[in-house]
Amino acid sequence: MKMRYILAFVVLFFPGLIFAQEKYRSDFLYNFDLYRQDQEQYRINKLSYLDFQSIDSKSKAIASQRQVIVSRNLVLKTYFQHLYEQLQLSKNDTQDYSQIKQMVDSVIADLDDMNESIQAIDDLDSLNSFSDLIEENRVYYNNLSKLIKDVIYFNKLNKLHLKYGTDIVQKLKEEYGQAEISLYYDRDLQNSLSSINSQNEVIVQAIINFPEEELMDERSKSQNSLITEINDYHNQLQNHLRIIQEIITNDFKLNR
């Protein structure tokens, strides 16, 4: 009987436990869907107003223009919440991204403010100016999203670095019960270890000291160099894992 209750509990709550970790993802997808509907409505009303120039069509066009800007802001807000949530899920306990958190919080507060103040605007010219003002932030939003994605990408690699970047020989010896690895692989392994360790440290520093003003630049040099370094690190980590695999296959597995 007890078993039945436990089973029922697991069946009912287990999916909830999994998805509880990603609460902003569905918000983002939902808002994106609403935005697309609003955008379609805006397009129809805008064409109708441009064709007929009537008072009624004008008020409908203004209402739908305001609505699509509000929807778009909600998409951006939930997107950054979702992105930041993914960053939190990808990082390890010791990492601190307070600078990124500040930037995301500031973007979300701005978007909320805009959605509040847009409600008071009811003429076409003011709405157009307001829309222009928001468009100026486009590069910043884009660059901020790239930066967070790069950090998530690095964090995922970093988790593997924590696993394979330290004392790997000891772990192999425990697993395969062998005292030595060949000099050839020992040299290769030491080289790749020192290379990925130093590269890892470079990227950590680049993320921590990332200049915020670069996010306003459409061709941000810091961002480009960060992504180049992460891609390079990606390849080095892949190479490192390949060397470990060769050690297991050639040095350990065959002599087991």
Next chain:
Amino acid sequence: MKKITKSEQNINFLKNQSFESNEPIFQDFESESPLNDNAKRNWFEKLLSIKVAIVALSFIGIIALLLVFVSVKDKVIPTTQGQLSPTPIPTLTTQPGFLQELKNDQKVIEGIRLEEDNLEFPSLDWDIYISP
């Protein structure tokens, strides 16, 4: 010469027999005779149960062999000569331990860039502008 009759032969034979022997002269054929109904039935039932047991064991054995054959069949890889290799080539799923873990992580590394596509900045219309 005195002719010995058949009955005298029998008497002489009986005289020569040692009655002190422990062996019974007349055995109780009736009690052990297969012709006895009860004994015949018991004997037949025993035989029947042995046959059933043998058939059941053979059946189980055949099923077990079939199962072994089916499970091994997929793992045996034909060589280029058309013969079967004696030992199955280890695959990712059959290799336990650290090597398996490592291979999974190599796949993770390959897939990280693809996962990132799910976080792509949404495609939005920034030209929300009405000019009559």
